[in-house]
Structure formats: C-alpha cells, structure tokens
Amino acid sequence: MRVCLLVVLAAHLAAAASPIAPLPRGAVELLPGPLRARFQANRDYLLSLPDHRLLFAYYKEAVIKIPTGVQPLGGWEAPQIDLRGHFLGHFLSAGARIYAATGDPEMKAKCDRIVAELARCQRANGNGYVGSVPEKVLGVLESGRHSDVWAPYYTLHKTLMGLYEMWRLAGSEQALHVIEGMAGYIEKRLAALPEPVMRKSLEVEHGGMAELFWDLHSATGQERYRPLARKFEHAAILEPLARGEDALSGLHANTQIPKIHGAFRAYEITGEPRYRAIAENFFRMVAERRSYATGGNSAREFWGDAGKLHDTLGESNQETCTSYNMMVLARMLFTATGDVRYADFHERNLYNGILSAHNPEDSQFCYFTPMKTGLSKTFGRPLDSFWCCYGTGVQALAELPAAIYFEDARGLYVNLFVPSRAAWKNGDVSLTQETGFPEESSTRLSLRLKRPLRFALRMRVPFWAREGAKVTVNGAPFNAEAAAGSYLTLEREWKDGDRVEARLPMSLWTEPLPGAPEKVSVLYGPLVLAGLAFSETVLKGDPKAPATWLAEAPVAERVPGPRVPKQTNWLPEYIDWPRPPLPTWRTKSGPPMQFVPLYLVQTQPYGLYFEVRP
Template sequence: MDEDSLLGRISRGQRLSVGCGSARSSVGELRCTLGTTMPPLSYMKDKITVVEDVLQPFQCAGVTLLPSRIADQVASVKAYYMGLHPNDILRGFRARKGDWAPGKELGGAYSESGLCFGQWLSGFARLYKSTGDPQVGERALYLMREWAKTIDQDGYFGYTDRGGDNQYLFDKYVCGLVDIYEFMECAEALEVLARITGYMERKCFDGETTDRNHEWYTLPENLYRAYLLTGDKRYFDFAKRFEYTEYWDAFANEEDPFGILPPPEKREGFHAYSHVNTFSSAAMAYAATGERKYLDTVVNAYNWLKETQLYATGGYGPEENLVVPDGLPDSLIDIKRNHSDVDLRFHFETSCGSWAAFKMAKYLMRFTGQAHYGDWIERLMYNGVGALSPMNEYGMIQYGSNYSVFGAQKMRSTVWFCCQGSLLQNIGDYSSLIFFKDEENLYVNLFLPAKVHWKHSQGEVIVEQETSFPEESTVRLKIQCASSQYFGLRFRVPGWSNGVVQVQINGEAYSVDTVAGQWATLQRNWDTTSVVELQFDMSIRGEPLTSYLSPVAVLSGPVVLAKASVRSGHHGGIPVESALRYPADWLDIESEVRLNRFRQLHYDQELRPLYDIRRGEFYQLYHTRHGEESLCADSFEYSGDWKTNSFCRYTASANATCEIKFEGAAICLEGIRGEDGGMADIYIDSEHKDTMDQFAYTRARMPRYDQSSVPFRWSIDGLSMGEHTVRIVAKGQKGDRATGSIIRLSGAKVYKLRKY
C-alpha cells in the first residue's frame, strides 16, 4: 500500500470535517442510546480536588479542528483504526476464555499480549470526546464490554494464558478504563477497573513487599487519576506503592540522575520513553497530594531534558536511551552498539515519545500556568508524531525517527507494538493541546486551525483560529460574542520568535509586550465581532543542540527543515529567501562521513519541512556547522606532568597546563569524562571563563547503546574574529562524587564564522 493510500480511503471533504458539529452527539445521548446509564456504584465517592489548576485544558471538549494537515492526519488515523474489525481485536481474549472467537489474529506484538488494547480504549474514548462521533464511542464501549466478559473470576484480564498481566500492560488497561469513565461518563468502566485492580493488588503485594516489574514506575499516573475522579482511596494507596522515589528525588534535589544507577558490574541506562513518561506520574502525585516536591521533580526534569536530551525536533532518546552528559552530539555522528551493526536505527521513538512529552508539558502548563512548556508541544506537533508517515495495512508503523548527519529515511518497522497504541491516543488528544482557560482568560497555545467555545463569567465566546501556519506567518483569531464582553485573550510567544510578534486588532496595530516564552495578553472589552491578527518572523535560522556548536539543524519557526531532493512539480511549503533555498550554497557536507556518503550537492536539493518528507525519501536533518576545523590533542602545547594513551592526553597533577592557539570565532574543547574525572580552570586570552568538571558516572550501558565511555565538551561562541589562546590549568582536585582528579583532552573543533 502506497504512502497516500490510507488517506485515499476517505474523501477530502470527510478528512476536513473532523470534529465538525454535524458529527457531534452528546455524551448523554450516546449513553442513553447504548444503555450505559447505571445506578451509582457502592464504591464510588465524590470527585476530589487537592490542587487547583492554574490553567485548565479543554480536555477534548469544546474544541473543533478545522481544515488543515493536522486535521487530515486525525481523520486518516481515525478511519484506519475504525477499519479494524472488533472480532480481530478481541480474538485472543475470547480464545483464552474458551469462548467462540471469530476473526483473525492481528499478528505482531498484539497477538503475543494484546499489547495496545488498553491504549485503544483510551484513544477511542478521547477521540469520541474530541470529535463527537457516536460510532467511535460505540466502538470504545463495545470493546470494553466484550473484553470484560473474558475477565476471569479472580480478576485475571490478559490476552493470553497467565502472563499477560504485568504492570506495564496493567497501566495501559487502567488508562483506558479511566479515560472511558472521564470522557464518556460510563460508570461500567469503574466496575471493570475495580475487578482488575483487585487482582493486581493480590498479585503485587506480599505483606510489606511490592513486586515491581517492567516499567512499573509509570503506574501512579492513572491510578492517581482514578483516585481523584472517584474518591476511592484504594487507588491512592496502590499508586503510592509504585512511586519512583529514588529517580524522582534526583530531579527534585537537582542531582545527576545517572548517579542512582547501580555499580559498574550491573550497568544499565534509562529507557527514554518510560523515564519521561514517569514524570506524568510525579505530576499526578502532586495533584493527588499537593506536595511541592513532586512538582519540583517535573519542573526540574523538564529543564534537564531541555538542556541535555532534546533534539531540535523535540524528540529524545537515541535507541530508546536517555543520554549521558555531553553525549547528544555523538548520537548524531558516531555510535557504539553491542551489535555487529554499527548504524543507529533511530533517535526518537516517535509516537510513544510524543505522547509522554505531550502529557508532561500539559501537566506543567496546568500546574504552573507558564507558556514556555508549550514550545515542546509545538515542536512535536510538527516534527514528532505530526510528521509520521502513515501506517500500512499490516499494522506496520514508523516506530522511530532518524536524525543522523549521514542522512536517513522514514521507514516502517514494528507490527502492532506500543506505538500503534499511543498513535490513537495522540490524535485523540490533539484538540486538548491548542487552547487553555482560566476564569477570565482564554489562552492560545498552538497556532492550528481550530474553533473553541468558551464560557466565562460574562457569557460565551467563540474563537476561530484561521491560519495556514507554519506555511504562512500570519494567524487570525476571529472572536464572536453575543454582546460586548471584557476578558483576556492570551497567546503564547514562542521561544523561537525572540519576542518579535506584530499584533493587529480589527486592522489596527496594537502595542503589547511580547516576551519569548511568556503569554502576551490582550485584555479589553471585545465587540460582538473582532479579529486579532498575529504576524510571526519565520526567517530561516540554524539551531545547534543546546549548549553545543555543532551539528546544526535548520528551522523556520518551529518547523525543522530537511535537506532533500526537489520533487517533480513540487511547489509551496515554507517560503525561504532565495539565498538560502539551495543548501549547497551554505551548508557543509559532513566532512567525516564514512557510510552513506552524500554525493556532491547540486541544485536539485532544497529545504523542506520534515513533515513533508515521504516514506523512503532520503533526507538530512543535521549538518556540520560551516567552517569547522578539527585540532588533535597532539597539536596542543603542554607543561607539567601529562601522559598519553591511544585516546587522549591526561593529567592528575595540579597546575599542569595545556595551551591551544587558534584562529576563529568559536571553539569546542573535547575530552573524556569518568568517575575519576577532575577539575580545571579555563582561560581565553588570559581571562578566566569557567571551571570545568570532567566527572561523570560511566554506568549507562544498554544492549543497543553503549554509553560507558562518556564524552566531555566545553564550548564558547561569539568571540571576535582573529587569533585566540585557550589555556587549561588542572586543579589537581576531585569533586564530591569523583574518585580521582584526572583531566583528559582529546582534541578541539574550531569554527571561523560567527553564523551558521
């Protein structure tokens, strides 16, 4: 099946009607139609609120997606999943129970464990709430009820004979049931939840001991949600047993999370998706307890991720690993794997990784009210899950995204795996990421075509966001009120904008503070009809990895641009200045390429949005910074006790000195960290610039990604053009955690130009 065949199953008109009023049916109408009304269950109590939201999401209600590429993706994914036959989905559950089991096995990981069944319950519930399509709601309830018939008397709920009940799978079922209760107001979901929770309580608890296995640390989020929605303390108590205290506390206390890894003989790393997803559990622990340490965990974790883990796309986790300090550039250039295949397959587990990030960022916006967390959501909407190529008819998905400087392709791989579950959850939740609200303000987070109905103290307001952003730089907000009303309209000023946003109201320029990463506020009496126009600067820019000089991604606004072939007859997309249209004019070919070498560029390549790249097309997302020159450690001048090995020059002696003379505007010092890493002062042209610390835990080794050798990088940019001298003076001291005081230098990269 070709790239566009799934979209071709439904007409353009159908694709553009996602969430339109004609398809809507109220929850109450659906509940009555399907006979889901039940008397209150004895264990149901009142909903609990411990922490008030600073900002409230619309939670899949009141927001309608309007015609756009994102709306097309929602419609395409919706049509795909609604095309799956319920008998195929339920076959394994029925067969295990010994019931009649029509249909065929879906295959892949689903046939082994029903891996994404709980996620599909969740996705269908969210998609029903966001689109109002009664057929989607019927599908969610039918699947839940038919599955519930197969649950054993003791509460065992798995797809296959005993073994389909680990905590990883249980979390997905809990999420699906809680979502059906929250978004569809179906009390039956709580009855089913109580049954499977009772089984897991008996299975996991042994007196004071709690059995923990396979991503157990993601469990608290949905159990705490169940507690807050029902008031049933069993879910609070169950969630509490699975708090990831050691890991969360490392972030709450602003410590190095790699420090909690076991000793070298038991080296393991951190699985990226689940170790980001667990921060949603910390966020809900805050919601359930009000204890500030949990919110500190999530806030500090976001800062750590942004500084050390995120690519320009918003993605993270090469080969599903969080990376050691200074390790991110290596993941784009060189890789060491415990396999004969040395190529890195992907840098971001795209659908699941986006789902974890969307939730984390939304919780942060809810609990802090701060706008800058929306930047992460925006990056992933255009470059993460929003840039995936469609699945094929066999259930294969683009599991990961590749950002290598050697070039890459979008490729399908896994069949009915976890990402096929989170994809439905993602598109079902898109509408809840666009707008937020409080008592007297409406907040615009994403600049997507959408309509929102918002009620506040003075009445109801309808705001329609009309735009082709990011293909164009203008966003129009059409405001309709029954009568003149006073309220605030606030929009996120993206970090990439540098605070430059031009604002007009009803065709007249309007002065407002636009600070990057904050909300800009338009507070006034609004007429019955008003139009706000926002104009963004979408100039092409280079963006290196945070805190580094190279490699560099190229962006327009929030969109990462890929260097790819010109498509025959292809026009449109993000406009760029003619001087930047052809990357051969201003981007270097990777000078150290050994595999998949680019041929010399000609004028048949251009910059295109990553989301515009089709499956199988060859593209390059990251590039070596222009004007790079490599210096080896042997070319440096040394004084004092320095030794040599095959990798570097090193010393543990106080006052041992290294001098590097270079000509350029920027330099990146390179070396190797270690648990015996020491400290040294860095001077540039006799001026003290920093004290470097080469300590790092060397314990991160997973089967697919060996990070036991930890790189060191220190860089400075913006120097005046000309000759400079860097002097490194070893202190002969070790930090609090280090076992030694060794400084290791392996080379440097010098850049002659001040711009990319």
C-alpha cells in the same frame, strides 16, 4: 472601545493566579486544515481495525471461544509477543478522546462493544482479572526472574488506561465496573507481596500505573486507590530527581517518563511540593540536556550523558513514544506554571515528533526518527506492526483538539495555531481561529459574544518568532511589545464581532548538536528542515547564519502537503482546503541539496545535522 485602552501584559511566565486547564473536550472543533485531516485519517484507521482481532489475546487468556476464521493481529500483537494486547488500551483511549471531541457515534459504538467484550472476559476469568497476558507472568515477575518477562504491568496499564478514559470521556459505567474489578485483583495480589519484592519488581517497566491509581483516587474519591498509587512509585528514580540529581544516563527512556506523569498527578492531588520538583527537574534534564533540535530524545531507546549527543545519530533516534510522553508532561507543567516554554516545547514536538512520525496517506506510524544522514523513515503496516509507538501515535492524534486552547479565571490562552473553533463560557463566547500555519506565519481570531464580556485573551508568541509579534485589533495596528517566548495578553471588554490578527514572522535559524557545536540543524520557525541526502556532506557558510549557505528555492520547487484519501463521509470536506505549499531551500554552493520540513518527508533519505564550515 479604542484600541489604546487595551491592557497589554507580556511576560515569560503568564500570570497564573488560578489553575490553568484545557477547554472541556467537545468545546473545540477542528476546522478544515492539515491537523483535521490527520485527526480524521487516524479516526478512519481505528475504525478499520476488526473488533475480534483487537480482542484476540484477551479471549485467549479468558479461554473464550474465538470466532471461526478470526486471526490475531501481527507485529507486537502477535501471540508470541509478551506485550500482545497492549494496543487495545491505546485504541480505547484514542476512541474515547475522539468521541469526547466530536460525539462520533460510530466510534462510540465500536468502543462500547469492546468494553462489553472485556467485561465478558473478566467474568470468564472469575477473579477480577482482565488482561491479554497470562496471570502466571506476574508470578514470574514477583519471583525476581525479570529476564523471563518483558513488561506485564506495562501491558495491563494500557488496558486499564483505555478503560479509564472510556469511563471519564465517553461515559461508560461498564468500563468503570471492569476497572474496579481489576483494581481489586491487583490490590489483593500486592497486599500479599513483601515490600522488598514489590520494590524490586518496579525495576521492570510498568507504564503509568501510579498515574492511573492517582487518577482513580481523584475521580472516584475512594481512598483505596491512594496506597496502590504509592506502591507503584519507583523511589530509585524519583528520589534523586527530588534532590535535583541527574541520574538518567543509561536508563531506558520511555520506561521513566510515565513515572514522572504519576509524580505530577501526585502533586496535583496532594499538593506535596516534592512531587512537583521531581517533574520540573526531570523535564529540564531531558528537554534541555538530552534532546535534539526536533524536541525528541533517546538513541536506541536509551539516554546517554547530558549534553553529549554527538555520537548518538543513527537509525534508532527519537522513539515516538518519548516524544508523546514528554508532550504530556509539558502540558501538565504548563497547567501548573503558565510557563510559555512548555507550550513552545509541545509545538516543537508536535510537528517534528508526532506529525513527522505519521504518514497521513494511510495513517501509519514510525517507531523511530532516524537522524544519521542517508537514512529514511520506516512506517509500519496497518495490521502487522503495532509497535508501542502505534499506541501513543493514535492517542496523540486523537488529542489534537485538546491542546489548542486553555483557560483560567482571567481568560483564554491560544497555544497552537490551528484552524479551529472554541466554545467558551457555556457558549456565551465563540472564538474562531483561521490560519494557514505553518505555510503562512499569521493567524486570525474572530469572536462572537452574546453580550460584552471582559476577559484576558493570551496569545503565545513563540520563541522562534525572533522579531516578536505584530498584532492588529479590529484592523487597527496595536503597538505593544510582544517579545518572542512570551504571552501577549489583551485584556479588555470584548464585543461581538471583534477581530484579532497576529503576524508571527518565521525565519531560518540553527541549533547545534549538543556535544558537537560544529554540526547544526536548521529550522524554519518551529519546523526542523531535513536535507535530502544519501551521505554526509560538509556545507560552506556561517553555521549560525543559515542564509549564508541556503537560498529559498523557486515556487515551482515548493513542497505540497501530503494528500489524504477521502475514506468516509463523516467529515466530507476534511481534505478540501486551499493552501499554499511550504517554502523549501537549497544549498548555495557545493553538492546540490534540497531542505524541506521534516514532517513532510516520508520515504526520502535525509539528514538533520550537517557540519557547516566558513
């Protein structure tokens, strides 16, 4: 079929005549490249953690003898920390995702052992309870002494979330049995709680409890979970959002985002438009009014006033948990709308929030991404940190294969540019993506089909591709407008061996700091560039035209990607791929300064916003 017979549709909103969903887990394989290397490093780190140390707090609460010589983990897993045990739930979630994507038997066996030990703890407790914090802490919460507790339901949610994903993604019926017992415990406890007491207790961070019970209601069909989900809906937060009122100033950021996940799941299950309005209004208030150029948000874990970030730059910006949870919300909203803005937001946070906060050489994470010039990232230690952002960090990396391709009744979406292979239509279609992104600004798709098939192939044309996309089909130039911030839809009868190549020109551009337009951050495509500097520096040029104050550095100064040690033979080739180093830039005048992608910066002091004067 001649190229000219293709039907091309490009729009800000992709036509979503039917629900959009990620391809099934296991249908997408990461191919050698930097994201697969990070995925592998994450997997190896998780497998290195000893089972009994992960379970230490659960054994203690169940009064089960702890094996001789076993010590608790450090950091937030230490016995004196009220959130101890939270990481185990994240661990199970990440492990289940890795197994579902790869069939990794070692990961499955480790997670199954841990689920069996949690079941053992539940039997020892004798009342359905399985947790890493004392039951009496819930009584303190219910008594209204909120200052005497940290976040007990937050911690319990992590355990239940991990068990839920072990059931849904890794097929563990034992995990479901444990969840049902714990749900019964919570149901009985809350049934005896007066409504005003329950409402007051929701002022304390409780994670994604509403989302969890909506998930259980949907997956099991059991009506008992619906009222439990409703009990954890925090009306004081949700009602203003339903009315479109911005009441987020002064709130703890990551406490709120999982509540919105729950609201969106309620929309998906009940169809009530109020819940969708809550999610869309919230996303706009955070992503458009309270976010940095990285896509991340929060200062010292809190939100300030909308559009006023000028006095927030410091050592505690962009809590990694908030980046991850906003990415989850963006994906939820994308599946409901097909709006490319949510996919763009996801990509921006992936590179500048998640990958930036991860050191692939030892797979450790940052709690915050500092934004004040002269500061540097602080990565944790393998057995002695376990901040909340360790948990969301391991989940985010385990989720990488699930964020690349989506489908609806018409066809496929290509949302991320990642070396990968996708099996679709029960294996009738195989799509392989070859790309060196972000080191190169193009991607190549090749299709293998058992028989010719008509469908729509939608390629994201990112907002940062200011010149649009240049596309060829089977080597022939394809002349159609593919504007930045849209989907290029190629709908035709595809045949075995068809090839598509898209060039997505990357260029330098700037974004001002909300509330201080004289300060700008400079980006290359989706990548925020960090200026390596020890102190504030005023640069000379046009703040809207970075080419007036930055020049591309010689090839010899380019930054190679981080090296990832070969730790296992599970994916023996995962580090070995030929890749050109990323370009870097340096100032044209004034104090010499190098600008490099933030996600490759590890220990160097840097700045993200600079005052630029003509």
